[in-house]
Amino acid sequence: MEVSFSRLQIIFLLLLSLGISNHVLIIPHLLKAAGRDAWISILLAYVGLIVWSLILYWILKSMSTLSFQSWIEGRIGKIGFNVIGGGFALYLIVAGMMIVFDTTKNVNIYFLPRTASAIVILSFIFLAYCAARGGLKTIVYMSTVLLPVVWILGIGVAIMTKNSKDYGMLQPILTEGIGPDLRGIVVVFGGSIDLMVLLLLQHKLKKPLNYSTVFVLLTLLVGLIMGPTIGSLASFGPIQAENFRFPAFEQWRLVMIGRHISHVDFFAAFQLMAGSIVRTALIIYFLAQLIGRGSEKYSKTIMICITVVISIPSLLMISDISMQAFIQRYFYTYSLWFGVAITAILFMITYMPHRREEAQ
Numbered sequence: 001m002e003v004s005f006s007r008l009q010i011i012f013l014l015l016l017s018l019g020i021s022n023h024v025l026i027i028p029h030l031l032k033a034a035g036r037d038a039w040i041s042i043l044l045a046y047v048g049l050i051v052w053s054l055i056l057y058w059i060l061k062s063m064s065t066l067s068f069q070s071w072i073e074g075r076i077g078k079i080g081f082n083v084i085g086g087g088f089a090l091y092l093i094v095a096g097m098m099i100v101f102d103t104t105k106n107v108n109i110y111f112l113p114r115t116a117s118a119i120v121i122l123s124f125i126f127l128a129y130c131a132a133r134g135g136l137k138t139i140v141y142m143s144t145v146l147l148p149v150v151w152i153l154g155i156g157v158a159i160m161t162k163n164s165k166d167y168g169m170l171q172p173i174l175t176e177g178i179g180p181d182l183r184g185i186v187v188v189f190g191g192s193i194d195l196m197v198l199l200l201l202q203h204k205l206k207k208p209l210n211y212s213t214v215f216v217l218l219t220l221l222v223g224l225i226m227g228p229t230i231g232s233l234a235s236f237g238p239i240q241a242e243n244f245r246f247p248a249f250e251q252w253r254l255v256m257i258g259r260h261i262s263h264v265d266f267f268a269a270f271q272l273m274a275g276s277i278v279r280t281a282l283i284i285y286f287l288a289q290l291i292g293r294g295s296e297k298y299s300k301t302i303m304i305c306i307t308v309v310i311s312i313p314s315l316l317m318i319s320d321i322s323m324q325a326f327i328q329r330y331f332y333t334y335s336l337w338f339g340v341a342i343t344a345i346l347f348m349i350t351y352m353p354h355r356r357e358e359a360q
Helices: 007-017 019-063 068-110 117-133 136-160 179-204 211-243 247-254 266-292 296-315 320-349 355-359
Strands: none
Touching: 007 019, 007 136, 007 179, 007 211, 007 266, 019 068, 019 179, 019 211, 019 247, 019 266, 019 320, 068 117, 068 179, 068 266, 068 296, 068 320, 117 136, 117 266, 117 296, 136 211, 136 247, 136 266, 179 211, 179 266, 179 320, 211 247, 247 266, 266 296
């Protein structure tokens, strides 16, 4: 019997899995692109994302209770699904490579500098694979348990570092013109394209999504970018914040509990691992569904292959500088164009008749 999930459970899942990208992966590139104006870029991108979310909701409404595959094949056939599904799969593979690389790099830099990178990578990817193999039910239930703890810790670090922040550092704005702000918008918008995974999830819901749920989810995800971005700028200033590899993580190093307790950044490690394992497991699960077409016979083999593929950049010890330069120059720009193109195509598909209905 197939398990269905409530809207709240899916919100928990996406806040943890997509939120780790918004909270950790995007911010270093956003600060490099927009500097002091990063928070302005987030506000401007949010306006554009609201418009985009209306189109995304229209597509979700057209799908109703159909799966993404059934909906597309019913209108443009299997070849059409292979093209669109292939695009999604490529995007998810790159996103998977990024999260594995960044997570293991963070652990190596801050916690296990003398441990072989291969051990860290294999341990992490094994946990993610086990969660993915357990199915969507396992991943969703992990999220519902972990997210409240992660959220409480996030609120805690914001409160405990308030005396270390100078919000005057957020101004003046537009000192270098509109160029940095536009580059920042591309990073925020490109990183938020992740929300399209709703297309792969809606048929698992007890009831189709309404727009208020999509809007709340989008707003919370944008808030997960805004909070640590403003916190980094106010804590360290725009120049120093740009130089940090993981600005959100560095804020934990400012935390003091009383006069004698510090170095509580292991809480940040918990936040990172909780979000990263769920995100990686969800990516493996989605890729298995897209590539294996739901085949139970080959799903485990496909998951193993996917797990190996998304681990390749990390296992090959690709330079962190090269990887970050690639992401900064190409990923968010192409992610933005991919999201806009796929959204436009799917929007046009909503006006095409369902082939089976025509046959009847």
